[in-house]
Amino acid sequence: MLKIAVMIKQVPDSQDISIDPVTKTLNRSMARNVVNPPDVNATEAAVQLKDKYGGEITAITMGPPMADTALLQLMGMGVDNGILVTDRVFAGADTWPTAFTLASVADYLGGFDVIFCGEETTDSSTGHVGPGIAEFLGCEQATYVHKVEYEDGFFVVTRDIEGAEETIKIGKPAVITITLNANEPRNPTLKRKIAAYKKGVRVVTNKELQLDPACIGLKGSPTIVKDMKTVPDPVKNPSKLGVEDMEKLVSVLIEKGVVK
Amino acid sequence: MPDYDAIVVGAGNAGSAAAITMASKGLSVLLVDRSDPPGAKNLSGGVLWGNDLARILPKWQSEAPLERYIQNKKIGFLTDDSSIIIDFKTKIFEENKVGYTVLRSKFDPWLAKKAKEAGAMVIPGITVESLAKKDGKIVGVVESGDTITASVVILAEGINPRLAIEAGLREPLQDWEVSVGVKEIIKMSPQKIEDRFNLTSTSGMASEYIMGNLKELNVGAFFYTNKDSISLGIVSPMEQLRANGVTHTYDIIEQFKEHPSIAPLIEGGTVAEYGAHMIPEGGLEMIPKLYGDGYMIVGDAAGFGFSNGLVLQGMNYAFLSGILAGETAVEAKGRNDFSENFLALYKQKLEGSYVLKDLKTFKDIRKVTNNKNMYTVYPKMLESILLEMLWERGQPKKKVRDILSSCAADLNLSKLKTATDFYYIYRRM
Numbered sequence: 001m002l003k004i005a006v007m008i009k010q011v012p013d014s015q016d017i018s019i020d021p022v023t024k025t026l027n028r029s030m031a032r033n034v035v036n037p038p039d040v041n042a043t044e045a046a047v048q049l050k051d052k053y054g055g056e057i058t059a060i061t062m063g064p065p066m067a068d069t070a071l072l073q074l075m076g077m078g079v080d081n082g083i084l085v086t087d088r089v090f091a092g093a094d095t096w097p098t099a100f101t102l103a104s105v106a107d108y109l110g111g112f113d114v115i116f117c118g119e120e121t122t123d124s125s126t127g128h129v130g131p132g133i134a135e136f137l138g139c140e141q142a143t144y145v146h147k148v149e150y151e152d153g154f155f156v157v158t159r160d161i162e163g164a165e166e167t168i169k170i171g172k173p174a175v176i177t178i179t180l181n182a183n184e185p186r187n188p189t190l191k192r193k194i195a196a197y198k199k200g201v202r203v204v205t206n207k208e209l210q211l212d213p214a215c216i217g218l219k220g221s222p223t224i225v226k227d228m229k230t231v232p233d234p235v236k237n238p239s240k241l242g243v244e245d246m247e248k249l250v251s252v253l254i255e256k257g258v259v260k
Numbered sequence: 261m262p263d264y265d266a267i268v269v270g271a272g273n274a275g276s277a278a279a280i281t282m283a284s285k286g287l288s289v290l291l292v293d294r295s296d297p298p299g300a301k302n303l304s305g306g307v308l309w310g311n312d313l314a315r316i317l318p319k320w321q322s323e324a325p326l327e328r329y330i331q332n333k334k335i336g337f338l339t340d341d342s343s344i345i346i347d348f349k350t351k352i353f354e355e356n357k358v359g360y361t362v363l364r365s366k367f368d369p370w371l372a373k374k375a376k377e378a379g380a381m382v383i384p385g386i387t388v389e390s391l392a393k394k395d396g397k398i399v400g401v402v403e404s405g406d407t408i409t410a411s412v413v414i415l416a417e418g419i420n421p422r423l424a425i426e427a428g429l430r431e432p433l434q435d436w437e438v439s440v441g442v443k444e445i446i447k448m449s450p451q452k453i454e455d456r457f458n459l460t461s462t463s464g465m466a467s468e469y470i471m472g473n474l475k476e477l478n479v480g481a482f483f484y485t486n487k488d489s490i491s492l493g494i495v496s497p498m499e500q501l502r503a504n505g506v507t508h509t510y511d512i513i514e515q516f517k518e519h520p521s522i523a524p525l526i527e528g529g530t531v532a533e534y535g536a537h538m539i540p541e542g543g544l545e546m547i548p549k550l551y552g553d554g555y556m557i558v559g560d561a562a563g564f565g566f567s568n569g570l571v572l573q574g575m576n577y578a579f580l581s582g583i584l585a586g587e588t589a590v591e592a593k594g595r596n597d598f599s600e601n602f603l604a605l606y607k608q609k610l611e612g613s614y615v616l617k618d619l620k621t622f623k624d625i626r627k628v629t630n631n632k633n634m635y636t637v638y639p640k641m642l643e644s645i646l647l648e649m650l651w652e653r654g655q656p657k658k659k660v661r662d663i664l665s666s667c668a669a670d671l672n673l674s675k676l677k678t679a680t681d682f683y684y685i686y687r688r689m
Binding site for chain 1: 290292296297382383384385386388403404
């Protein structure tokens with residue numbers, strides 16, 4: 001039976017966020033919170049693995065108390081346990097303390113055979129946290145994966161590389177980051193969701209974890225944001241067509257093999 | 261033993277009110293909504309009057325996410341060039357503070373949270389697939405092949421009640437039963453709103469117009485102030501939209517926004533959100549059978565809406581019908597009888613309330629709201645009278661009677677038709 005973890009994050013729906021032109025920070029006030037989309041693919045990969053080989057899945061997130069709904073949604077998909085790592089001292093973390101904290105939580109929970117992450121988050125797009133967790137835990141890793149099999153104690157994963165794909169075999173324990181649209185995530189079901197809401201999520205604070213305050217939250221974050229610039233929207237000119245010769249465009253697309 | 265005493269489908273005003281009523285009386289309640297947070301996809305173009313809400317949540321005024329209380333209510337007509345508006349501002353509104361503008365995407369999740377606090381199991385982000393039936397009774401809901409059972413299912417699924425229709429509990433919606441509402445939320449600073457509309461930091465304005473500048477369509481429009489935004493929109497009967505081949509309702513909302521007396525009010529604002537929704541306007545004739553073995557239908561799903569062109573009612577009917585269905589379920593639980601016979605109590609309760617009384621009193625209102633003259637000729641006529649009376653053009657004045665008859669002649673209107681129109685407006689409104 002595999003011990004599986006999924007590291008997830010609740011993010012503002014990217015369709016709803018804008019940048020405040022005055023404060024230059026993200027305006028999230030109009031945005032609904034959703035599970036970071038590649039994390040949903042990572043969860044689906046975990047559930048498929050569990051369905052095929054047996055196991056127990058624990059979804060872990062570090063975030064504010066309201067992030068519990070993200071965990072409950074994934075429990076509706078087939079995740080067994082939800083862990084909400086929440087504490088004021090974790091706030092303001094960049095990718096280094098985030099990876100450190102999540103790796104520590106994985107360790108604290110007794111370790112996992114495989115930890116799934118989304119390839120990156122839609123609200124900061126670094127892709128650091130998955131590999132960071134692997135480094136802190138000293139385990140094997142595969143990034144940008146869209147296919148996972150488990151054979152003879154090894155994970156056989158297929159990753160996207162530029163212009164091709166690569167299939168590799170990695171040992172346990174492993175961190176695997178899953179690409180957006182790697183699979184088609186199942187919908188949560190009512191029955192599973194009722195069970196999830198009855199069970200609830202487990203809240204873990206730093207009182208329990210006892211991590212060094214210098215390594216977590218804003219204090220543990222080496223990144224300094226010096227400035228943020230907004231790029232103006234391209235000027236739209238409806239009177240001028242973007243494409244003057246449609247036929248020429250189509251023939252070029254056919255020639256390049258983009259369309260058939 | 262069923263899984264729950266009651267399952268409520270839909271966490272809008274009606275569904276959450278029913279869930280709160282039942283859960284606070286100790287019933288086990290499952291409230292399911294398709295969006296997460298629950299109710300976040302709901303939309304309204306009206307003002308929330310809290311009389312009914314106060315029955316289940318006495319502290320609603322201090323706890324609910326409200327925008328501004330209505331201090332100032334305006335109703336009027338718009339023609340191509342003019343606006344004729346009654347501006348009603350009263351100390352009575354100021355002292356009572358029971359009418360509020362709300363943004364449903366904030367209000368509904370709050371109301372669902374109240375249901376959870378009352379003890380209901382609130383599950384967001386799930387669309388129920390169908391109703392479970394056994395021996396002709398509704399016994400629960402079905403989702404992903406699983407059946408969750410309950411003694412009673414309360415259908416609060418909104419204006420397009422797919423589950424009720426598929427289970428044969430009501431007919432599919434007809435064009436004449438609904439209007440289409442299109443709405444925009446326009447961001448504006450509170451300071452600008454308060455200066456522009458002569459408001460304090462908590463007071464607000466709500467207005468409703470009859471658009472007399474659209475020839476083929478009977479369109480009503482609304483406009484009201486939130487804390488830091490303006491909600492505006494138009495409402496048009498589906499039947500007329502279809503008959504006139506109108507598929508782009510945003511053209512109509514643009515015409516409203518560009519009207520010379522509306523455009524300056526939204527100048528400098530930016531559109532933050534937009535949406536469209538159907539509104540029940542079929543009155544008494546569209547109300548289905550409201551209950552049966554193991555089910556009750558509440559709110560928009562039951563067709564509880566009212567419009568006379570100037571006043572829109574929906575949210576308050578939703579609260580009250582939800583509460584009354586909830587109370588009925590509580591009594592049914594006491595008797596352990598969820599049969600059609602016992603649930604008839606729900607209809608009795610509705611008949612004793614203003615919901616069905618209003619719909620009965622105004623059962624002929626559609627003959628007024630469907631009267632084209634209300635939307636084209638009479639606004640124009642009012643405009644002509646006011647021009648004649650208020651515009652000094654160095655010409656001899658006319659009596660109102662003469663103005664009226666010359667207007668009627670200009671507008672190709674027979675005296676008889678005008679007289680009958682006014683008679684019916686008088687009788688039906």
